Amino acid sequence: MILPSETASSSTKPAEVRMEVRRLRKVFADDPRPALALLDSGASKAEVLRRLNVNVGVVDASFDIRAGEIFVIMGLSGSGKSTMVRLLNRLIEPSGGDIRLDGRNLTRLPKRDLVEVLRRDMSMVFQSFALLPNRSALENAAFGLEVAGVDKATRRDAALRALEQVGLGAYAARYPRELSGGMQQRVGLARALAKNPTIMLMDEAFSALDPLIRTEMQNELLRLQREQARTIVFISHDAEEAMRIADRIAVMEDGRIVQIGTPAEILREPADDYVRAFFRGVDSSRVLRARDLARCDGTTVLLEDSDDRRPALRRLSELGAGYGYVRDPSGRFRGILSRDGADLLAVEPAAGDAPVHALLRRVATSPCPLPVVDGEGLFLGVVSRAALLETLDRGGLGDG
Ligand SMILES: Nc1ncnc2c1ncn2[C@@H]1O[C@H](COP(=O)(O)OP(=O)(O)OP(=O)(O)O)[C@@H](O)[C@H]1O
Ligand SMILES: [Mg+2]
Known part of the structure; x- marks a missing residue:
């Protein structure tokens, strides 16, 4: 799927x-009405100061x-x-x-x-x-x-x-x-x-x-x-x-x-x-958590857990995918199924609350996007190298 x-x-x-x-406003004037009216007509704080000599607070x-x-x-x-x-x-x-x-x-x-x-x-x-x-x-x-x-x-x-x-x-x-x-x-x-x-x-x-x-x-x-x-x-x-x-x-x-x-x-x-x-x-790698980056996109293949691996393997082959992320019926992550192996790869998923900087190494060296789970083990999505690089780039390493 x-x-x-x-x-x-x-x-x-x-x-x-x-x-x-709700609609909280503050202008510093004995009679606030002219300034409020001007603000309502779309005037900026600077304009109100210039035209009415009234300081706008909020x-x-x-x-x-x-x-x-x-x-x-x-x-x-x-x-x-x-x-x-x-x-x-x-x-x-x-x-x-x-x-x-x-x-x-x-x-x-x-x-x-x-x-x-x-x-x-x-x-x-x-x-x-x-x-x-x-x-x-x-x-x-x-x-x-x-x-x-x-x-x-x-x-x-x-x-x-x-x-x-x-x-x-x-x-x-x-x-x-x-x-x-x-x-x-x-x-x-x-x-x-x-x-x-x-x-x-x-x-x-x-x-x-x-x-x-x-x-x-x-x-x-x-x-x-x-x-x-x-x-x-x-x-x-x-x-x-x-x-x-x-x-x-x-x-x-x-x-x-x-x-x-x-x-x-x-x-x-x-x-x-x-x-x-x-x-x-x-x-941003210290602010963002794994869960903030976890995604399922068009390339993320999700598979259902089952003793019989054949349907899942068939699915991978139909999709031309190398691997898929296996979840049990309640959505818990069970492992990664690779197309050439019948057993689940026991990949340690990342915790959703882990700061992104703690994942850099694992994402960089992992053969596939890193699965992320919440505190209950529910699958939240994956962190790919591309997603990680994009985040780091936007967070100030690039020219922003
Ligand atoms: N008692 C006051 N009378 C007139 N203008 C005021 C008064 N208090 C604040 N202002 C004006 O309201 C605006 C907002 O001021 P405020 O003190 O809320 O800013 P601030 O974001 O807390 O700034 P700062 O980071 O310097 O503390 C400013 O333009 C200020 O001149
Ligand atoms: Mg202040």
Whole structure:
């Protein structure tokens, strides 16, 4: 059986939406109407500034943020990232549009109810650590709870737990000046975690850190995320960082979202030159996984497993194919059947989650495209040398 060209994708369960953002807009003007009207007529941010002297923050943004994902917002300086994230918790009032959290429209909520929602569900981490110099790490970590009016014993417990989560349990009594930059940022993170929020908004939270500590903090975040999946909106202007931590990335340009997708989707199909330029130089072999490249195309022969090999061999010969990929009735990969042998070749398939760079050698030396399976052993497709070269070429080794 030859399948038409298709992408073999794993079964993805539909993710629950936590935040729905619809037609969100922000212009910085006392009366937003003229600027919004101009934007609606298709004017750019630069035109609005020139004609009305109004600064545009966000233009008509619609997207969903899913429960448990790390949603990264990227874009050049001034593209509207901070404005966007501050709109999400109404630190900045929108000029138009809706933001729903778990179905509740935050934009319509009276201030008092909003404060309650924010206190319960959201924390924000800023780029500057914003620690109070004359308070200990513990007191700093407890600060958000203190502002929220939580009693002393409860907030000390929560703050200590948060400090322990970020590996600073032993430093609770230390003052910020006694801590390194990375440790101070951890205290900032602990302050956000102490509230045990279900949503964390992080605005360039790691940008001030040097590269090694930054990687360490990214790992820390990913580790925490594995333990207790929160919904995280993370702003970054660093392509490597975004690719590393994001479940999905939104790319902003001049107040607009120009593309939303998984790191693999964005690397493989950047929406335009702006997006392409952003991710140029990112080593796609470290971002893409075997499952991202796994395909069945016109040359991939799929065979059914059976004790009697003759029908399958006959099929190979009819098709003039040298080999085929054998699956059992539930779709599990069993091996490769070659036309000149009656036994299955026991080829070790690649795991769908394996990064592409770990496959280079096997794909290069394998006599046939490498089969890829998911965690249950289900056949996802094959990675051919051509597919691999094309991917590497697009990922910055070529001129992109
Ligand atoms: N309070 C404000 N008043 C007027 N204009 C503002 C205000 N805050 C932001 N802006 C404008 O909104 C636009 C987006 O700014 P924003 O801070 O959201 O960008 P950013 O993507 O976070 O940039 P950076 O990477 O430098 O932090 C800019 O043109 C900025 O000048
Ligand atoms: Mg910013």
